[in-house]
Amino acid sequence: MAPSPTLSLLLLFAAVATVSSDVPKEKMTHLHFYFHVYYGGPNATIVTAVSPPGNGTFGGIWVGNNILKEGPESSSMLIGRTYDLTVQASIESPSTYLYMLNFVFTTGKYNGSSISIVGNEVVGETMERAIVGGTGKFRMAWGYTISRLISSTGTTELLLVHEHDAYIYHY
Numbered sequence: 001m002a003p004s005p006t007l008s009l010l011l012l013f014a015a016v017a018t019v020s021s022d023v024p025k026e027k028m029t030h031l032h033f034y035f036h037v038y039y040g041g042p043n044a045t046i047v048t049a050v051s052p053p054g055n056g057t058f059g060g061i062w063v064g065n066n067i068l069k070e071g072p073e074s075s076s077m078l079i080g081r082t083y084d085l086t087v088q089a090s091i092e093s094p095s096t097y098l099y100m101l102n103f104v105f106t107t108g109k110y111n112g113s114s115i116s117i118v119g120n121e122v123v124g125e126t127m128e129r130a131i132v133g134g135t136g137k138f139r140m141a142w143g144y145t146i147s148r149l150i151s152s153t154g155t156t157e158l159l160l161v162h163e164h165d166a167y168i169y170h171y
Helices: 005-021
Strands: 027-039 046-050 061-064 067-069 078-087 096-105 114-122 127-135 142-152 158-170
Touching: 027 046, 027 078, 027 142, 127 158
Parallel strands: none
Antiparallel strands: 027 067, 027 158, 046 061, 061 078, 067 078, 078 096, 096 114, 114 127, 127 142, 142 158
């Protein structure tokens, strides 16, 4: 005996309701923080890994372990670190870099979570980069960051402070 159309429809509805109730809700998180980079001196947070041949910068590679803080002041609370790789990959523009980094949060409600970012860095401009993944509270993240240079010292121990806004979509 074949099942009745009403019974088949009820079973189908129950299966759809079960599947759709297991789908996590998408969230959007907006983070605002400051990225402190020290070039040179005893507190350097970025080093040259590969010096390009000749007098240019094309092909240069830098590795960084920079500082994430709540504010632009050096006394601001530490909220995490970056692990980043910068490559001078533009023949046309020596001030344009390919930038790959992880923001790893070490305090607060995002402690142990990270976001992975890839994009161009153009010295002196406001930059938008893609968030391509994350871990912890930001697992399966996507979105974008906007950063801009807000201060720079002109000494041999160069300090650059970037203001970052991250718009993170995740489950």
